[in-house]
Structures are given as structure tokens and as C-alpha cells.
Amino acid sequence: MIKKPYLLFLGDAPDQLAAKVARGIRDWRPGDSVGQFRLPGCAAHMNLPDLTIKEAREAGAQTLVIGVANRGGVIADNWKEVLAAALESGMDLASGLHNRLCDEPSLVEIAGHKGCSLHDVRTPKVDYPIASGRKRSGKRCLGVGTDVSVGKMYMALAMQQEMHNRGIKASFRATGQTGILVEGNGVPLDGVVADFMAGAVESLTPDNDDDHWDLIEGQGSLFHASYSGVTLALIHGGQPDALILCHEPGRPHMRGLPSFQLPSLAQLYETSLSMAQIVNPSCRVVGVSINSSQFAEEDARRCLADAEAETGLPATDPIRFGAGPLVDVLISP
Amino acid sequence: MIKKPYLLFLGDAPDQLAAKVARGIRDWRPGDSVGQFRLPGCAAHMNLPDLTIKEAREAGAQTLVIGVANRGGVIADNWKEVLAAALESGMDLASGLHNRLCDEPSLVEIAGHKGCSLHDVRTPKVDYPIASGRKRSGKRCLGVGTDVSVGKMYMALAMQQEMHNRGIKASFRATGQTGILVEGNGVPLDGVVADFMAGAVESLTPDNDDDHWDLIEGQGSLFHASYSGVTLALIHGGQPDALILCHEPGRPHMRGLPSFQLPSLAQLYETSLSMAQIVNPSCRVVGVSINSSQFAEEDARRCLADAEAETGLPATDPIRFGAGPLVDVLISP
Numbered sequence: 001m002i003k004k005p006y007l008l009f010l011g012d013a014p015d016q017l018a019a020k021v022a023r024g025i026r027d028w029r030p031g032d033s034v035g036q037f038r039l040p041g042c043a044a045h046m047n048l049p050d051l052t053i054k055e056a057r058e059a060g061a062q063t064l065v066i067g068v069a070n071r072g073g074v075i076a077d078n079w080k081e082v083l084a085a086a087l088e089s090g091m092d093l094a095s096g097l098h099n100r101l102c103d104e105p106s107l108v109e110i111a112g113h114k115g116c117s118l119h120d121v122r123t124p125k126v127d128y129p130i131a132s133g134r135k136r137s138g139k140r141c142l143g144v145g146t147d148v149s150v151g152k153m154y155m156a157l158a159m160q161q162e163m164h165n166r167g168i169k170a171s172f173r174a175t176g177q178t179g180i181l182v183e184g185n186g187v188p189l190d191g192v193v194a195d196f197m198a199g200a201v202e203s204l205t206p207d208n209d210d211d212h213w214d215l216i217e218g219q220g221s222l223f224h225a226s227y228s229g230v231t232l233a234l235i236h237g238g239q240p241d242a243l244i245l246c247h248e249p250g251r252p253h254m255r256g257l258p259s260f261q262l263p264s265l266a267q268l269y270e271t272s273l274s275m276a277q278i279v280n281p282s283c284r285v286v287g288v289s290i291n292s293s294q295f296a297e298e299d300a301r302r303c304l305a306d307a308e309a310e311t312g313l314p315a316t317d318p319i320r321f322g323a324g325p326l327v328d329v330l331i332s333p
Numbered sequence: 334m335i336k337k338p339y340l341l342f343l344g345d346a347p348d349q350l351a352a353k354v355a356r357g358i359r360d361w362r363p364g365d366s367v368g369q370f371r372l373p374g375c376a377a378h379m380n381l382p383d384l385t386i387k388e389a390r391e392a393g394a395q396t397l398v399i400g401v402a403n404r405g406g407v408i409a410d411n412w413k414e415v416l417a418a419a420l421e422s423g424m425d426l427a428s429g430l431h432n433r434l435c436d437e438p439s440l441v442e443i444a445g446h447k448g449c450s451l452h453d454v455r456t457p458k459v460d461y462p463i464a465s466g467r468k469r470s471g472k473r474c475l476g477v478g479t480d481v482s483v484g485k486m487y488m489a490l491a492m493q494q495e496m497h498n499r500g501i502k503a504s505f506r507a508t509g510q511t512g513i514l515v516e517g518n519g520v521p522l523d524g525v526v527a528d529f530m531a532g533a534v535e536s537l538t539p540d541n542d543d544d545h546w547d548l549i550e551g552q553g554s555l556f557h558a559s560y561s562g563v564t565l566a567l568i569h570g571g572q573p574d575a576l577i578l579c580h581e582p583g584r585p586h587m588r589g590l591p592s593f594q595l596p597s598l599a600q601l602y603e604t605s606l607s608m609a610q611i612v613n614p615s616c617r618v619v620g621v622s623i624n625s626s627q628f629a630e631e632d633a634r635r636c637l638a639d640a641e642a643e644t645g646l647p648a649t650d651p652i653r654f655g656a657g658p659l660v661d662v663l664i665s666p
Contacts (some may be wrong), residue, residue, distance in 0.1 A: 225611070259468070
């Protein structure tokens with residue numbers, strides 16, 4: 001568990017996109033960050049107060065979260081000074097970078113001395129079990145994509161928000177770096193050793209109240225040659241009761257795989273449902289989540305109508321038009 | 334690459350089953366071992382000469398292979414004495430145990446001093462890439478199972494032997510501990526970090542001659558909740574041209590999952606082919622490999638006839654009746 005509230009470290013991010021981890025936290029947990037810390041040259045902002053380490057600590061910050069990608073894959077010296085100062089002030093550090101905080105001897109030394117934690121959220125800290133396949137109580141919903149990076153995490157977070165607004169029990173279950181930093185805990189699934197992937201997902205979604213929904217963050221795609229194994233482990237470990245098809249219209253090919261076309265929503269429906277029914281025969285596909293951010297509103301509405309016609313299911317862009325239609329169908333008997 | 338020939342270490346194996354790694358090597362690479370080494374109380378044997386470390390070294394042994402499971406999951410002191418002596422004599426060590434040789438300081442020290450290697454074949458030694466999905470030259474065949482441990486590795490090894498007997502170019506591509514020790518190299522797929530599984534399989538099965546077949550060792554099952562993600566990574570990384578359905582008749586439930594029934598061969602056919610055709614639309618299912626070791630011959634032949642009737646494909650038990658029918662159909666246009 002990563003302690004909140006956070007101070008969001010934006011470093012010298014050249015633009016908003018470079019700080020997308022911070023943005024995810026700000027968008028979905030707006031009350032969880034006391035401020036932002038920016039270095040000279042930083043062009044990103046989170047509409048949060050700029051605080052010094054001392055000011056952040058006085059405002060109650062428990063953890064400095066690196067909310068930005070590091071240029072060249074290296075933790076630069078001017079970053080390290082800030083990170084060291086945060087540790088010295090008593091804050092923990094959390095990072096989703098490929099380079100690990102735990103591999104920086106200077107930070108490890110200060111953290112040990114001050115009794116602070118270094119959270120490298122890409123690296124599993126737990127030894128997960130082999131999946132048992134046992135049916136758990138409570139309900140689970142999983143987003144499956146025609147491709148990677150089509151908005152599965154934002155869909156799950158939007159559904160959680162809508163369900164909480166309606167007083168429905170629901171938990172977001174994070175499986176990726178940004179999701180873990182948003183939620184404060186989770187399983188970094190793509191960093192788990194192959195044999196333990198499905199077991200890690202079982203651990204993440206334990207027995208719960210019969211009327212409680214786990215909203216599991218999706219990963220990869222059954223149709224993406226690079227990551228499909230992770231997706232299937234998520235389906236078989238998660239044992240979803242409900243699947244939501246996630247799609248971004250207009251992509252010329254699978255992301256990173258120029259020779260592969262995206263599947264149709266109908267193909268995704270059939271393939272993901274048949275794989276899910278291996279572990280939960282009563283699983284059903286309930287709706288479609290469209291990422292229409294590249295389209296004008298009229299075109300976006302046409303995308304939704306197309307998706308509804310193709311699948312016979314309600315479709316929405318949960319960010320643009322709200323997650324209401326997905327929650328409606330999820331909780332309908 | 335693990336250097337051959339081997340000395341097979343059988344330790345204090347209580348029975349033949351405990352030494353199944355050694356048996357795999359002896360069965361499939363009979364010329365690769367100069368002898369066996371047994372401790373007092375060992376009830377297993379490989380029909381190889383019992384050699385001292387000195388005699389094995391004089392006979393040319395390059396690597397001592399631990400061909401037995403360790404009782405209680407601990408490398409006992411009486412084992413360590415032998416392993417140390419083997420290193421002192423200049424041999425490398427290779428092991429598929431869960432405990433790693435590299436975690437034994439006394440062995441690490443001697444190996445460093447003597448310039449010998451410690452091969453822990455469960456632990457990937459290479460940083461594998463993310464899968465590219467690129468089509469490679471040459472042909473690939475993969476066994477897929479109704480369950481785990483149904484004879485996929487023995488099928489691939491039997492096919493390799495049959496193809497070599499006929500002068501057909503074929504390589505066994507090992508993906509598990511025993512397979513790696515049999516072949517001397519491979520990818521320990523279930524120990525690879527999730528993001529890199531499919532990329533590891535691509536690395537294992539690179540471009541090759543147009544008339545060359547990779548016979549890829551299968552892992553897990555698409556229908557086994559604990560390991561299905563590994564299986565799908567193998568299918569999408571391997572991009573097989575041909576699938577062979579593998580089955581052991583008579584199992585009451587999926588191994589380790591008492592509440593899960595095995596799929597039918599028809600279900601396995603449909604599901605595995607549709608997943609394979611995502612990356613290779615011309616993939617086909619060519620035959621069925623039956624593990625009939627629990628049956629008398631007449632019943633075994635009936636199992637084959639049943640499988641042929643259900644799938645419309647040739648079926649054989651490649652160990653009992655030979656892999657000929659599978660090779661025939663594999664190389665038919």
C-alpha cells in the first residue's frame with residue numbers, strides 16, 4: 001500500500017503527455033495530491049499548487065510520486081537531488097519508471113536511514129501463488145480490447161466513479177503502473193513471472209460481498225501478438241462475470257505491429273467470451289467502451305451507433321459521455 | 334548452451350519417477366551421457382555405468398546434470414559434496430531444481446575459482462525482447478494440450494527423431510526444464526517475465542531454411558486456468574504453421590483443478606486454431622497425439638480410433654506406436 005496524500009513530481013516534463021501518470025492520478029483521485037513539484041523547464045502542469053518539499057510535507061504529503069517519464073531512461077542527477085530531499089523530509093518515494101529506485105544506492109541509503117519506503121511499482125514485491133481456479137464470491141468485470149492502449153483503465157475508473165455515485169459497492173483493481181499509483185496498490189502484471197500471472201490476479205480479486213464488483217484493469221489484447229498471454233492470464237485469473245469490449249476507432253493497425261489489422265468488435269466478442277467461459281460459464285459481454293477522443297462529437301456519436309449495431313450492446317465513450325450506460329447494463333439482472 | 338556429454342546425477346532418488354529428468358535425457362539423447370552417479374540408497378537407474386567423478390571426467394564428461402528432484406526442496410549436504418567435487422574436477426553443473434545452484438555460496442565460489450558454469454535452467458539468463466510479431470522464414474509445429482502434462486514434449490522429441498530418420502530438417506525447441514537439459518539449450522518459458530514471454534519464443538524460433546521445421550515444446554493448456562497465459566504466448570510467439578492436439582484419455586479432471594473438466598478434442602481444435610490464426614492465418618491442425626500409457630494395447634487402439642473419429646485427423650501414440658503418422662501429415666502439402 002502506497003501512503004497518500006501524494007506530492008506529484010513532474011520533473012522537467014517537456015509536455016503534458018510526458019506526465020501522463022501524474023495526469024491519471026490528478027484526473028481520478030483529485031483529492032489525493034497536495035501539490036506538484038516542477039523543475040526548471042517543465043512544461044506540464046496539473047493545476048495543483050507548486051510546492052517545495054518542505055511545503056508539501058507541511059501540507060501532509062506522505063509520498064512523492066514520480067509522475068513523469070525519464071528522458072533517455074536515466075534518473076538524472078537533478079531529479080535525484082529532489083528525491084533525496086523528499087526522503088530526508090520523511091516522505092516515501094513511488095515510481096513506475098523502468099529504472100528502479102532500489103537500484104540507486106544513494107536513495108536506498110537515505111531511505112534505510114530515515115525508515116522510508118521506495119515503491120517501484122513495475123516490480124512485484126510479493127511472491128504470488130499458482131492460480132487455483134477456485135470460484136470466489138462477489139462479482140468481477142473486466143475490459144478487453146481490440147488492441148492495447150484503447151482506454152481500458154479509464155473505462156474501469158469511470159465505472160467505479162459512476163458506481164460509487166450510485167452507492168454501488170465497487171473496487172478498481174489495478175494491474176498496471178499508472179493504475180497502481182492511482183489506487184495506491186495493485187499487481188504489476190506485466191512484470192510478474194509467467195507461472196504466477198493468473199495467481200497474481202486471483203490474489204488481487206479475492207472473495208467479496210455478493211453485491212460487490214471488482215472492476216479489473218485490463219491489459220494487452222487477446223489479438224496482440226506481444227501481450228496476449230498477459231491478457232489471457234487476466235481473464236483466467238479474474239474469472240470475470242462481465243466483459244466490456246474496448247475499442248479506439250480509426251487505428252490503421254495494431255499498435256507496434258504494422259502488419260496486423262485490428263479485429264472487429266464481433267471477433268473480440270466471440271473470442272474473449274469463449275475464453276472467459278472456460279473458467280466462468282455464466283460470463284456475458286455487457287457493453288462497449290469507445291475511445292472517441294480523436295473524433296468530433298458528431299463522428300463520435302456515429303462510432304457509438306456503429307458499435308451498437310455491430311454487437312447489439314449498449315456503447316458509450318465513458319470519458320466523453322459518461323459510464324452510465326455501462327453501469328446500467330452491468331447491474332441489470 | 335550446456336556442454337555435453339553429461340554425467341547424470343541421480344542422488345538418493347527413491348524411485349524411477351523421482352529421476353524423470355535424467356530419464357528424459359537418457360531416453361532421447363542416449364549418446365549424450367557417459368554415465369550415472371548414485372548416492373547410497375538410490376533406487377533409480379538409467380542403465381548407464383556407475384562412475385566416480387574422476388572416472389566420468391576421464392570419460393569426457395563436461396557437465397554434471399542433476400537429473401532428480403530434491404527431497405524437501407533443499408539441496409542436501411551430501412549432494413553438495415558431490416557437486417563440489419564435480420566442479421573441482423572441471424565440470425560445469427546444470428540443474429532444473431527450484432533451488433538455484435547460484436544461491437549456494439560454496440558452489441559459486443568453487444565455480445568462480447575453476448572457471449566453471451552453473452546452469453540453473455529454470456532461470457532465464459537472457460533479457461528477451463518484446464515480441465515483434467514479424468513473420469519468420471521456415472516452418473513451425475506446436476503441440477497443444479487438453480490439459481498440462483499430457484505428453485507434448487515426448488511427442489515433439491519423437492517427431493524430431495522420426496524426421497531425422499527420414500532426413501528431414503527439424504529442430505526440437507525446448508521451453509521447459511527437462512527439454513532444455515535434453516537439448517542443451519532453450520527458453521525456460523514459465524520463468525520469463527510476462528511482458529517478454531512471446532518475445533522469448535520468437536528468439537527461440539528464428540528465421541530458418543524454408544524446408545526446416547521447428548518442433549516447439551508445448552507448455553500448459555489454453556484450458557488450464559493456472560497456465561493458459563503461457564500457452565497463448567507460446568502460440569503467438571511461435572506463429573505455428575501446424576498444431577498437434579495432445580491428450581491423455583481417462584483423466585477425471587484438469588490436473589490440479591478438481592472442479593474443471595477437460596475440454597473435448599473438438600473444443601481444443603477450434604479454440605487453439607482460432608488463436609493461432611490470429612498470427613498465422615494459414616495455420617492448420619494436422620493430427621492428434623495420444624498418451625495411452627495407462628491403457629492396455631487394445632484399449633489404446635480404441636482411444637486412437639475415437640480421436641480420429643472426433644477430429645477427422647490421424648491419431649497416434651508417438652511413444653507406443655511411433656510418430657510416423659504425424660510426420661506423414663505434417664510434410665504432406
